[in-house]
Amino acid sequence: MKLTAQQLKNKIKPILGKNHNDPAMLVSILQDTQTELGYLPRKALAEIHKELNIPLTQVYGVATFFKAFSLEPRGRHQIQVCMGTACHVRGAEKILDTVERELGIMPGENDKDLRFSLETVNCVGACALGPIVIVDGDYAGEMKIDKVKPLLKNYK
Amino acid sequence: MVKLTIDGRQTEAKEGAMVLDAARALNIYIPTLCAHESVSAYGACRLCTVDITTRSGRNRMVTSCLYPVEEGLAVKTTTEKIAAHRRMLIQLLLARCPESPELKAMAKKLGADDTPFPKEDPAKNHNCILCALCTRACDEVVGQSAISFVNRGVAREMAIPFYNDSDACIACGSCFYICPTNAIQMTDKNGKRRFVMPHNTMEFELAQCAQCGRYHLPKRQIAWMAKKSGQPLEFFARCISCREEVRL
Ligand code: FES
Ligand code: FES
Numbered sequence A: 001m002k003l004t005a006q007q008l009k010n011k012i013k014p015i016l017g018k019n020h021n022d023p024a025m026l027v028s029i030l031q032d033t034q035t036e037l038g039y040l041p042r043k044a045l046a047e048i049h050k051e052l053n054i055p056l057t058q059v060y061g062v063a064t065f066f067k068a069f070s071l072e073p074r075g076r077h078q079i080q081v082c083m084g085t086a087c088h089v090r091g092a093e094k095i096l097d098t099v100e101r102e103l104g105i106m107p108g109e110n111d112k113d114l115r116f117s118l119e120t121v122n123c124v125g126a127c128a129l130g131p132i133v134i135v136d137g138d139y140a141g142e143m144k145i146d147k148v149k150p151l152l153k154n155y156k
Numbered sequence B: 001m002v003k004l005t006i007d008g009r010q011t012e013a014k015e016g017a018m019v020l021d022a023a024r025a026l027n028i029y030i031p032t033l034c035a036h037e038s039v040s041a042y043g044a045c046r047l048c049t050v051d052i053t054t055r056s057g058r059n060r061m062v063t064s065c066l067y068p069v070e071e072g073l074a075v076k077t078t079t080e081k082i083a084a085h086r087r088m089l090i091q092l093l094l095a096r097c098p099e100s101p102e103l104k105a106m107a108k109k110l111g112a113d114d115t116p117f118p119k120e121d122p123a124k125n126h127n128c129i130l131c132a133l134c135t136r137a138c139d140e141v142v143g144q145s146a147i148s149f150v151n152r153g154v155a156r157e158m159a160i161p162f163y164n165d166s167d168a169c170i171a172c173g174s175c176f177y178i179c180p181t182n183a184i185q186m187t188d189k190n191g192k193r194r195f196v197m198p199h200n201t202m203e204f205e206l207a208q209c210a211q212c213g214r215y216h217l218p219k220r221q222i223a224w225m226a227k228k229s230g231q232p233l234e235f236f237a238r239c240i241s242c243r244e245e246v247r248l
Helices: A005-018 A023-037 A042-052 A056-065 A085-089 A092-103 A145-153 B019-025 B080-096 B101-109 B133-142 B174-178 B219-229 B240-247
Strands: A077-082 A116-121 A133-135 A138-140 B002-006 B009-013 B049-053 B059-063 B073-076 B148-150 B157-159 B185-189 B192-196 B201-208 B215-218
Touching: A005 A023, A005 A042, A023 A042, A023 A056, A042 A056, A056 B148, A077 A092, A085 A092, A092 A116, A092 A145, A133 A145, B002 B019, B009 B019, B019 B049, B019 B073, B049 B080, B059 B080, B080 B101, B133 B148, B133 B174, B201 B219, B215 B219
Parallel strands: A077 A116, B002 B073
Antiparallel strands: A077 A133, A133 A138, B002 B009, B049 B059, B049 B073, B148 B157, B185 B192, B192 B201, B201 B215
16 A cells, blocks of 8 residues: 555544644554554654654654554554463464464564564453454454464455 | 751752752762753663662662652662662673773772673674663753654664654764763764764764864754854854954
8 A cells, every 4th residue: 555645644634633633642643543554654653743743753762662563564464363371371382383384474574465464462361262363353262273274264 | 948968967958959969069979870960860870879768767779860859868878788789780781781981980980890791792782871861962952852762671772763864963962972881973074974873873964164164063053053043044154263263
């Protein structure tokens, strides 16, 4: 998805408006921007810096501080494999291995047609359902190795 | 005024002043790396740790650069425990930047020859201890915020945005002058001012004096000075020596 400067402006403007153009809402603004664009492009950070009249260092500092923000393009679907204690003892390691092998990528990477991004998380508070895989915010509990492939099939 | 004692000496300090300032007013030495009178207190290096006993008898260790004076406070700046504490701190910093002459000197002063901790590769941190003096000076004194911390935890570094956007920098060199470990290098050569920061480099054009022809100030700094002072740009066309001479 390539946006022109004007298109980018048009996308960011309502996000800033929704957050009352308030620099104190920076985290929320970055979250909304990432939801809208899939990641935080350099130009978007520059636009937020100009519109809010705050230093670019501040925007960049916050954007790099939180692991949830990505400054690189990410896949269309976000996969999170829980590596928390409860999921771990129920075999999360093997589930992760399987996902890695299926997609040919490691945590923190995107597959080459940008369909999936993979990352690990540490406990999502649903331990009784472990091991857990989350795709685009949907929880798939009691995962088994042979359930990985069918699960990923659902996402184009 | 607030009454307190430091190392047994009675003293008074303004409400809101920090214990460090009160001690310095008495010429009592407390080691510091991240404190500077021109910027706000930050508490990064922890070397200024002292022992306090409050009026109600509570005893603990605090960083004196960040602890405001209070009535009846009894401060001890040197105890066995504090000395050991400071030694450990400087040894940790030394493990981070094993080649820094400034840190080595400080370690010696605090009674540590070397660090028992595994040393980092000097090329990893480039003598930067993340004290934030440079970022505070750039933000609070210069008002530009051209540099800041990026990333988090062990990946935290001081840098310009995207490691290559120096738009906000006016090349004044405040960061270079204030750095306690000389982690920032600044050189003027061939009409250019070059900065080698721990994790990025930058180069800026210097302006030539209209009279003597010597390169005197970065062009961006001149623009900044003109804006701040309200003087026209031409006022800075000549270097300070040429300007002074005319006035004499
Ligand atoms: S450990 Fe996976 S949800 Fe708690
Ligand atoms: S001088 Fe107080 S923490 Fe560094």
